[in-house]
Structure formats: structure tokens, C-alpha cells
Amino acid sequence: MSLSNSAGSDEESRGTGDGPRSTGEDARSTAENAPSIDDKILDAAAELVAVLGKRVQLAEIARRAGVSRPTVYRRWPDVRAVVGSLLTREIMRTVERTPRTGDDLAGLVEWIVDVAVQLRDHPVLGGLLADGDLLTEYVVQRLGTSQRTLLSLLRDAVEAGQRGGTVRPGEPMQLASMVLLITQSTVQSHRMVAELLPEPAWRSELALALNGYLRP
Structure with a gap:
């Protein structure tokens, strides 16, 4: 006892x-x-970008995050850099929660389409898509950290498919780059053709385009 x-x-x-x-x-x-101070700042930027787009100011981000402007400036030189880090974080989080179901072509295409749909409907990225100038500045005119990371992941997936014989031969990074261009342009332009390509058709046509490009 x-x-x-x-x-x-x-x-x-x-x-x-x-x-x-x-x-x-x-x-x-x-x-x-x-959350870290960095995450608090990026969370605040996400909330503001979703509503204000390119009109967001660094002072507003600091106020929403509950920190001083010098605290933000010690981490990022301007709003453009904050939004760039925000995009990288949100894109990487989206990719991380969308695992591939297989290393063959079917698994690769399914993964790309799933990620594309989530990025297209993302509350922050959706706000950027509505603002063509801002989207051009952050996505079209430069190859940012998030895009380089996506390219690396796509290259690895292409190589896996090539080893299994379900993806056509070719330099993997070149194939990955074209896949990124096809998918990125489809996501950016989806609102323009929304009446012509409703949701099921949008998904299936993107899958067909990717399959046609990558199939041996």
C-alpha cells in the first residue's frame, strides 16, 4: 500500500x-x-492582403500584428518583401498538406491538379489573383523562392515518373518548368474563363493538358 x-x-x-x-x-x-513574431506579422499581412490587395501598408501590417514598425523593418525592408515571404509560406504550406498519392504519371497529375485548386481558391492568393498588377509583380516578373521550391519538387516527381516509365524522357528540370508554366497560367486565368470552364471541366482539362505533355 x-x-x-x-x-x-x-x-x-x-x-x-x-x-x-x-x-x-x-x-x-x-x-x-x-506563433513566432514572424508568423504574427505574416498572418496580419495575409488578412490585409486578402481585403486590400496592393493597397496594404507596412504600418497597417504592424498594427494588425500588434508590433512596432521597427520590429517589421528588422525582418523585411518593405511591404513587397513581406508579401513575398507570405506567398512563399502559404504556397509551401499548401504543398505540404497535399501529398502525392503515387510516383506514376497518374499520381503526379492528380497531385498537381489538387495543389492548383487549393492555390486557386486560397484566400490570400485569391486576393492577389484579383489584382493583376500585384500578381504580375510577385509571380510573373520573377522566379521567387516558392516557385524555385515548386520546380525542385516537380523535377523530383518527374524523375520518379521517368524511372517508372510513366513520364516521357527529357531533361527533368525542363519538363518541370513547362509543367509549372502550364499550371500557373491556368490558375492565373481561371476567372477569365470561369463561365466557359466550370469547376469539373477546369480540373479535367488541366489534367488532360498535363497528361498530354508528360505521357510517353
Whole structure:
């Protein structure tokens, strides 16, 4: 009996039992799960870009994030850099939560279309798509970090398909670049042809275009 009580006391004192955690543990857990200052700033930028587009100002981002303007400037030189980091974060998060279902051509095309739909409907990227000038500045005129990362992922996927014989021969990065162009332009222009290409057709036609380009 005494051994059981002693073990229970030891377990509670170590904080490994089923009882409530100590205040110190709660504080550590809260600190670990709390967003970083960078994420707070990017979250604020996301909320503002979705509503204001290119009219967003750095002072507004700082105010929404609950930080000072110097705090933002220590991390990014201007609004353009903040939005660039925001795009990279959101695109990478979208890709990370959309795993490929297989290394063959079917799995590759399904993955690309799924990612394209999520990016097309993303609340932040959707705001950029509605603002042609801003989209051109951040996506069309330069090859940013997010696009380079996407190209790397696409190249790896193309190589996997080539090894399995379901993707045609060719220099993998060149094939990946064209896949990115096809998909990116389809996402950017979807509103223009929305009446002609309703949702099911949009998906199927993009899949057909990718299959036609990559099939051996």
C-alpha cells in the first residue's frame, strides 16, 4: 500500500501522471505553441492582403500584428518583401498538406491538379489573383523562392515518373518548368474563363493538358 502511494506521489511530482500539469508546464506548452513574431506579422499581412490587395501598408501590417514598425523593418525592408515571404509560406504550406498519392504519371497529375485548386481558391492568393498588377509583380516578373521550391519538387516527381516509365524522357528540370508554366497560367486565368470552364471541366482539362505533355 505504501509502495503504491509512494509511486503515485513520485509520478505526480514528476508531472507524468494523469493529473493536471503544473503552472510551469502549462507556460512552457503555451510558449512552444505560440506563433513566432514572424508568423504574427505574416498572418496580419495575409488578412490585409486578402481585403486590400496592393493597397496594404507596412504600418497597417504592424498594427494588425500588434508590433512596432521597427520590429517589421528588422525582418523585411518593405511591404513587397513581406508579401513575398507570405506567398512563399502559404504556397509551401499548401504543398505540404497535399501529398502525392503515387510516383506514376497518374499520381503526379492528380497531385498537381489538387495543389492548383487549393492555390486557386486560397484566400490570400485569391486576393492577389484579383489584382493583376500585384500578381504580375510577385509571380510573373520573377522566379521567387516558392516557385524555385515548386520546380525542385516537380523535377523530383518527374524523375520518379521517368524511372517508372510513366513520364516521357527529357531533361527533368525542363519538363518541370513547362509543367509549372502550364499550371500557373491556368490558375492565373481561371476567372477569365470561369463561365466557359466550370469547376469539373477546369480540373479535367488541366489534367488532360498535363497528361498530354508528360505521357510517353
